[in-house]
Amino acid sequence: MGSNRTVYWVAQFSGWLLYATLLVLYNVFFGPGLQPVILKSVGLIVLVGIALTHLYRNIIVALNWLNQPILRAVGLVLMSSALLGTALHASHAVLSNLLIPELDAFNGFDLAYNLQMVINWIILVLFWSVLYFTTHYFANYKKEEIKNLQMLASQNEIELTNLKSQLNPHFMFNALNSIRALVDEDPKQAKKAITQLSSMLRGALQTGRRQLIPLEEELHLVKSYLSIEKIRFEERLQVSYRIADDTLSYQIPPLMIQTLVENAVKHGISSLTLGGEIAIETLLDGEKLCVKVSNSGLYDPQKSSNSGIGLKNTERRLRLLYGEEASMIIKNENQQVITVLNIPKNLMYENLAS
Amino acid sequence: MKTLLVDDERLARKELTTLLREYPQIEIIGECSNADEARDEIEKHKPDLVFLDIQMPGKNGFDLLEELHYLPQIVFVTAYDEYALKAFEVNALDYLLKPVENKRLDETIKKMEHRISELKSQVPVGEELVGNQSKLTENDQIFLKDGEKCWFVTLKDVRMFESEGNYVRVYFGSSKPLILKSLNNLEERLDNKVFFRTNRKFIVNLRWVEHIENWFNGGLQVTLRDQTKVEVSRRQAAKFRDLMSL
Numbered sequence: 001m002g003s004n005r006t007v008y009w010v011a012q013f014s015g016w017l018l019y020a021t022l023l024v025l026y027n028v029f030f031g032p033g034l035q036p037v038i039l040k041s042v043g044l045i046v047l048v049g050i051a052l053t054h055l056y057r058n059i060i061v062a063l064n065w066l067n068q069p070i071l072r073a074v075g076l077v078l079m080s081s082a083l084l085g086t087a088l089h090a091s092h093a094v095l096s097n098l099l100i101p102e103l104d105a106f107n108g109f110d111l112a113y114n115l116q117m118v119i120n121w122i123i124l125v126l127f128w129s130v131l132y133f134t135t136h137y138f139a140n141y142k143k144e145e146i147k148n149l150q151m152l153a154s155q156n157e158i159e160l161t162n163l164k165s166q167l168n169p170h171f172m173f174n175a176l177n178s179i180r181a182l183v184d185e186d187p188k189q190a191k192k193a194i195t196q197l198s199s200m201l202r203g204a205l206q207t208g209r210r211q212l213i214p215l216e217e218e219l220h221l222v223k224s225y226l227s228i229e230k231i232r233f234e235e236r237l238q239v240s241y242r243i244a245d246d247t248l249s250y251q252i253p254p255l256m257i258q259t260l261v262e263n264a265v266k267h268g269i270s271s272l273t274l275g276g277e278i279a280i281e282t283l284l285d286g287e288k289l290c291v292k293v294s295n296s297g298l299y300d301p302q303k304s305s306n307s308g309i310g311l312k313n314t315e316r317r318l319r320l321l322y323g324e325e326a327s328m329i330i331k332n333e334n335q336q337v338i339t340v341l342n343i344p345k346n347l348m349y350e351n352l353a354s
Numbered sequence: 355m356k357t358l359l360v361d362d363e364r365l366a367r368k369e370l371t372t373l374l375r376e377y378p379q380i381e382i383i384g385e386c387s388n389a390d391e392a393r394d395e396i397e398k399h400k401p402d403l404v405f406l407d408i409q410m411p412g413k414n415g416f417d418l419l420e421e422l423h424y425l426p427q428i429v430f431v432t433a434y435d436e437y438a439l440k441a442f443e444v445n446a447l448d449y450l451l452k453p454v455e456n457k458r459l460d461e462t463i464k465k466m467e468h469r470i471s472e473l474k475s476q477v478p479v480g481e482e483l484v485g486n487q488s489k490l491t492e493n494d495q496i497f498l499k500d501g502e503k504c505w506f507v508t509l510k511d512v513r514m515f516e517s518e519g520n521y522v523r524v525y526f527g528s529s530k531p532l533i534l535k536s537l538n539n540l541e542e543r544l545d546n547k548v549f550f551r552t553n554r555k556f557i558v559n560l561r562w563v564e565h566i567e568n569w570f571n572g573g574l575q576v577t578l579r580d581q582t583k584v585e586v587s588r589r590q591a592a593k594f595r596d597l598m599s600l
Contacts, residue, residue: 169434170409174363177433177452181369232363273362273388273411 012054015131016046019124040100048092053128056084066136077129085122089114092121151320155211158255158313171229178232193231200224207254212347215282215289216248222261222280229265236275237265247282250289252343253317259310260293260339268297268337288325291341299330299337314341321347355470356399359385360392360418361407361431366452370405370431373454377463389413393421401426402470405450408432416504419497423543427466428497428506492548492561498524500531509548513578515540515557525582550594552576553587560597 023042028034060066065076093114175197182190203221207213219241226239257280264278276296283290311330318326318341325344330337357380361367367385374380383399386392388410396404404426408415415430430449432439439449448462473493490496492510499505507526516523517537523530541551552558558576565577574586574594586594 173433173452174366177369177454178363178365180453181365181372184372185365185368232365234364270409271411275411 008057011131011135012050015128016049019049020046037100037102041096044096044099045092048088048095049124052084052088052091053125056080056125056128057132060132066133066140073133077126077133081122081125081129084125085118085120088121088125089117093117147320154313154317154320158317174232175228182231189231193228196224196227200228204255204258210254212251213254214248215243215250215252218252218254218257219243219248219280221255222258225258226261226265226278229269233265233269233275236272237269238275238277240277240279242279242281244283246284247289250282250284250343250345252289252291253321256314256317256341257291257293259314260291260341263310264293264295264297264337264339267299268295272296285342287345289341289343289345291343292338294333294336294338296335297337298335299332311339318343355380355403355467356383356401357381357403357405358383358392358395358399358401358426359405360387360389360410360415361385361405362387362410363407366407366431369452370454373456373459379467380463389415389418389421392418396422396426397424400424403427403429403466405429405431416499419504420499422497425495425497427470427495429462429466489545490543491545492559498531498533500533503531505529505531509544510559510561513559513562513580513582514584515549517555547597550590550597552584552590552594556584558584563598566598 020042023045024034024038027038027042032038059080065073068076175193179190179193179197182193200221203217203224207217207221223241226237230237230239261278261280269276269278278293278295281292281294311328315328318328322344327340327342329340332338357374359367359370359382361370364387367387371382371385374382380403383401384395386395389412392404392406395401406415406418406428408430409432413421419425419428428448430439431452431454432449433452448465450458450462490509493508495506495508497504497506505526507524511526513525515537516525518532520534520536521532522535522537522540523532537551537555537557541549541557544557548560549557550560558578562578562580563576564579567575567577569575569585572588572591574591575583576586577583
């Protein structure tokens with residue numbers, strides 16, 4: 001914000017300085033010439049102008065006029081320009097009478113003269129407002145644009161990493177190898193496994209493209225995934241679900257829970273000789289959805305470079321979609337790694353990446 | 355061929371067993387699901403051949419190899435581990451990808467059979483009975499790991515070992531990895547007819563010695579075929595002369 005302030009003051013001073021220069025030049029060519037009294041008067045104009053427009057700017061910021069709908073903003077600007085123009089003229093007139101009596105600028109209550117001066121000031125304030133507002137609109141527009149692009153990039157990245165992890169060769173070939181062994185041992189189970197594998201792949205291909213999906217759909221994907229890993233890890237992988245019914249239709253960003261569960265398998269279960277448990281829990285906490293994934297093992301932020309990417313990306317997605325309203329917490333508790341997602345009901349930034 | 359299977363997944367071991375049933379020359383003497391179990395089995399039963407999964411919980415396949423005193427022929431079996439396989443730079447490494455193709459398995463087993471029978475024919479008759487089992491001969495392979503890189507090296511290709519603090523640098527081909535071992539420990543395990551301790555810092559492969567000359571204080575200096583010069587301390591020089599029948 002510091003740089004924004006600097007830009008503001010530079011613009012404020014150079015704008016008024018430019019105006020002052022024009023006034024002086026006008027007087028030199030068309031008026032009485034360069035006289036000390038003219039310079040004093042112009043200096044007073046600049047001082048009064050800066051003081052009152054700065055006040056005006058503080059009002060704009062305090063009342064958040066920049067984020068009003070455009071028509072409302074225009075209305076407010078017109079109104080305040082009229083007020084401010086009058087105030088400027090009045091204060092200028094009074095001050096110049098007091099400070100520069102030799103100018104003899106006080107034309108009493110000559111209506112035509114006063115009106116002309118007020119209109120001059122109003123035009124000046126309007127001009128000031130147009131500059132101020134357009135600069136801000138432009139900056140905001142750019143900020144918004146950047147946010148959109150970030151969102152899009154993050155979405156693409158998720159889609160890509162997810163496709164990669166679904167097609168994760170390590171997972172894929174291990175799964176196929178287990179299924180091949182299963183064909184001799186339990187043909188029925190083998191058939192089931194193939195169905196689950198294809199349903200998982202289809203799910204991953206489809207859900208990655210959408211911005212939000214119902215929790216139920218995500219869970220279906222997670223369940224297919226875990227049932228395949230279960231074939232591989234057998235009794236070394238225990239899974240439990242505690243899903244509140246009222247969360248099933250809750251809209252969530254796709255593949256988020258899936259990412260967490262994959263991490264739980266990859267860094268938790270598969271590194272434990274005796275295996276462990278993965279528990280998935282969802283509940284509504286007021287208006288927010290709370291998703292809890294816990295797995296046996298230990299989370300070491302220093303060590304997990306690979307899971308770090310997945311977690312960071314999840315965090316970034318949440319922030320981009322929901323702002324500060326969403327959160328992700330990861331912690332160690334009783335030899336378990338617990339990851340908690342808090343997802344609000346409404347998106348903060350809608351229609352992004354569509 | 356006495357064969358051991360090491361994989362943390364039961365179904366993966368089962369699948370491999372089924373595949374290996376087609377080969378009567380393979381005798382599966384056991385299955386292990388983790389590195390510690392496998393280490394004990396290998397030291398105890400000294401299999402000729404081990405099918406080894408790289409990624410296992412706890413210690414992985416490489417950790418296991420580093421701990422072994424007796425190194426059988428190893429065939430890595432992995433689902434997909436470009437990274438791990440890349441660790442092996444130059445060596446003819448044998449690995450199978452899961453699910454295993456019959457044709458690849460065929461080739462691997464033929465190669466292993468050939469290698470193992472060759473190794474057995476090289477062991478001089480009676481040597482095995484002398485009880486020299488724990489000594490490594492020049493035909494034995496060792497497994498080396500330095501950081502991310504791994505090597506299988508036949509000892510006769512090693513020119514020398516150099517002590518560096520708690521580590522030992524192993525010179526072979528164009529590589530010289532550093533391994534966490536003491537030179538004393540190595541000296542005990544190496545065949546001292548071939549690997550000679552020239553001084554506190556070096557063990558030299560005598561087959562690589564090209565040139566010997568007298569040196570200060572009654573010591574010697576040997577020049578290896580790669581032109582490395584190593585000093586033989588006075589204390590060791592007498593022994594050295596004996597060995598080289600000077």
